[in-house]
Amino acid sequence: MELHRIGIIGLGLIGGSIGLDLQAKGHEVCGLVHREITATRAQERGLAQLVSTDPTIIKDCSIVIVALPLQQLIEPTQELINALPANAVITDVGSVKKPILNKWKNLHPKFIASHPMSGTIQTGVEAGQRELFKNKPWVATPDQTTDPEALKVVKNLALTLGSNWVTTDAETHDQAVALVSHLPVFISASLLAAVNQETNNEVLNLAKTIASGGFKDTSRIGGGNPSLGVAMAMYNSESLLKTFSTYRSSIEKFEKIIFHKQWDKLEQELEQTQINRPDYL
Amino acid sequence: MELHRIGIIGLGLIGGSIGLDLQAKGHEVCGLVHREITATRAQERGLAQLVSTDPTIIKDCSIVIVALPLQQLIEPTQELINALPANAVITDVGSVKKPILNKWKNLHPKFIASHPMSGTIQTGVEAGQRELFKNKPWVATPDQTTDPEALKVVKNLALTLGSNWVTTDAETHDQAVALVSHLPVFISASLLAAVNQETNNEVLNLAKTIASGGFKDTSRIGGGNPSLGVAMAMYNSESLLKTFSTYRSSIEKFEKIIFHKQWDKLEQELEQTQINRPDYL
Numbered sequence: 001m002e003l004h005r006i007g008i009i010g011l012g013l014i015g016g017s018i019g020l021d022l023q024a025k026g027h028e029v030c031g032l033v034h035r036e037i038t039a040t041r042a043q044e045r046g047l048a049q050l051v052s053t054d055p056t057i058i059k060d061c062s063i064v065i066v067a068l069p070l071q072q073l074i075e076p077t078q079e080l081i082n083a084l085p086a087n088a089v090i091t092d093v094g095s096v097k098k099p100i101l102n103k104w105k106n107l108h109p110k111f112i113a114s115h116p117m118s119g120t121i122q123t124g125v126e127a128g129q130r131e132l133f134k135n136k137p138w139v140a141t142p143d144q145t146t147d148p149e150a151l152k153v154v155k156n157l158a159l160t161l162g163s164n165w166v167t168t169d170a171e172t173h174d175q176a177v178a179l180v181s182h183l184p185v186f187i188s189a190s191l192l193a194a195v196n197q198e199t200n201n202e203v204l205n206l207a208k209t210i211a212s213g214g215f216k217d218t219s220r221i222g223g224g225n226p227s228l229g230v231a232m233a234m235y236n237s238e239s240l241l242k243t244f245s246t247y248r249s250s251i252e253k254f255e256k257i258i259f260h261k262q263w264d265k266l267e268q269e270l271e272q273t274q275i276n277r278p279d280y281l
Numbered sequence: 282m283e284l285h286r287i288g289i290i291g292l293g294l295i296g297g298s299i300g301l302d303l304q305a306k307g308h309e310v311c312g313l314v315h316r317e318i319t320a321t322r323a324q325e326r327g328l329a330q331l332v333s334t335d336p337t338i339i340k341d342c343s344i345v346i347v348a349l350p351l352q353q354l355i356e357p358t359q360e361l362i363n364a365l366p367a368n369a370v371i372t373d374v375g376s377v378k379k380p381i382l383n384k385w386k387n388l389h390p391k392f393i394a395s396h397p398m399s400g401t402i403q404t405g406v407e408a409g410q411r412e413l414f415k416n417k418p419w420v421a422t423p424d425q426t427t428d429p430e431a432l433k434v435v436k437n438l439a440l441t442l443g444s445n446w447v448t449t450d451a452e453t454h455d456q457a458v459a460l461v462s463h464l465p466v467f468i469s470a471s472l473l474a475a476v477n478q479e480t481n482n483e484v485l486n487l488a489k490t491i492a493s494g495g496f497k498d499t500s501r502i503g504g505g506n507p508s509l510g511v512a513m514a515m516y517n518s519e520s521l522l523k524t525f526s527t528y529r530s531s532i533e534k535f536e537k538i539i540f541h542k543q544w545d546k547l548e549q550e551l552e553q554t555q556i557n558r559p560d561y562l
Contacts, residue, residue: 277504
């Protein structure tokens with residue numbers, strides 16, 4: 001990839017990590033952040049060569065990565081829109097693509113909707129780290145209005161960071177993330193909510209004493225950041241509700257099999273889930 | 282704990298691990314196994330000082346631990362029952378207690394229903410390891426017919442292995458394990474089953490590509506040993522079906538909140554699950 005001056009708006013986990021890797025590859029990185037205190041810390045951590053709260057910092061960039069939280073990507077401020085250089089290739093990092101693509105394709109002719117799929121539980125200016133995207137999928141969701149040259153630029157950017165480049169349509173992306181990323185949050189949260197509904201205190205106290213690895217793993221993402229869960233539900237509700245309906249039928253099926261003591265059938269179902277799981281690892 | 286000659290019936294993960302630790306504490310351990318090949322290997326691994334397929338090996342033991350799979354504990358063979366020394370304290374390791382207690386309290390006057398709660402994904406004669414039970418709960422479920430002296434003997438045994446001794450009634454135990462141990466298996470399996478119901482191949486293939494840590498953790502125990510899942514359902518179905526019903530109401534509640542776009546309410550619910558989770562860690 002030829003060297004660029006690249007703007008990154010937002011230097012949290014995703015933006016900061018991209019900034020570190022791009023500088024290591026020789027690019028010039030200009031970071032735009034909201035607060036002075038973040039700018040100071042981002043500069044100290046070397047997340048970009050130049051960091052400012054002044055939108056003009058990105059005016060000469062040929063690529064701009066908008067690495068803001070989902071809500072700010074779906075409802076961008078006029079100030080953000082005005083800051084985007086007219087000739088630059090613009091991409092985002094949002095975890096839901098249909099509402100972002102629908103919004104941004106009318107805002108900028110060289111916008112590429114994309115989703116680098118990696119993360120840690122860290123957030124904020126301290127979270128950025130090297131090689132976060134290495135060997136991880138970077139999904140782009142072009143449509144018929146997408147500029148093919150701009151798409152190539154973002155593809156090269158993803159490859160430079162070591163990501164596996166994947167393209168699909170926004171609808172397919174949003175359904176797939178609903179299934180394997182958003183639905184599990186609510187499955188897991190429902191387990192915690194169900195256990196907490198136990199009214200027999202002796203059972204509840206014993207449950208707390210004996211909960212072990214299986215419970216810990218199954219409940220992990222249901223005990224995560226509430227705002228993230230709300231954003232997933234809010235911006236991907238159509239796809240998510242489809243997966244809820246499928247999931248409910250799965251859980252009801254297991255319940256019926258157990259109620260009717262169909263043990264051979266239960267064994268077959270569990271053999272199937274055992275066979276299926278490695279496909280997702 | 283004074284030194285004993287202790288019999289262990291079955292030298293798989295649980296029996297083998299107990300055998301290793303008890304020998305290290307100075308006890309004499311006699312292992313009774315089903316097959317010659319297992320006896321040879323158990324002897325090689327030092328899971329007991331003496332290992333045999335002949336039931337008379339345990340005839341002079343003062344304590345006998347029946348470390349067999351759940352089904353064999355609930356439906357013990359006449360040969361197994363005949364092998365139990367009349368004066369020994371007998372205990373088991375089964376993960377469901379009501380059916381075991383109901384069966385065994387009529388079989389032997391010094392039977393103590395108990396459940397050492399620890400494990401790995403390993404099974405069989407190679408699985409036993411030192412200190413498997415250290416700092417883990419060991420739950421006993423005596424009732425009004427239980428011999429208090431025999432209960433003390435099993436308590437000392439559990440403490441010798443470093444376990445945290447807990448007593449409760451069998452009903453409470455079975456409800457608590459249904460909630461935090463058995464229900465999660467079916468929640469997790471239902472996720473795998475739901476994803477596999479996806480009929481759009483493009484979505485399914487992308488889902489397989491992008492599934493990451495959250496999916497892996499939530500689906501882990503649903504992709505485990507099918508026979509174990511069947512045994513849980515078969516022998517704890519009453520308690521398990523109660524938890525299914527509670528869980529279904531939790532998942533339906535989340536679905537309704539999302540359908541009605543009650544985002545503040547969703548945030549409150551997820552804040553609650555985030556607060557609750559550390560109680561189970």
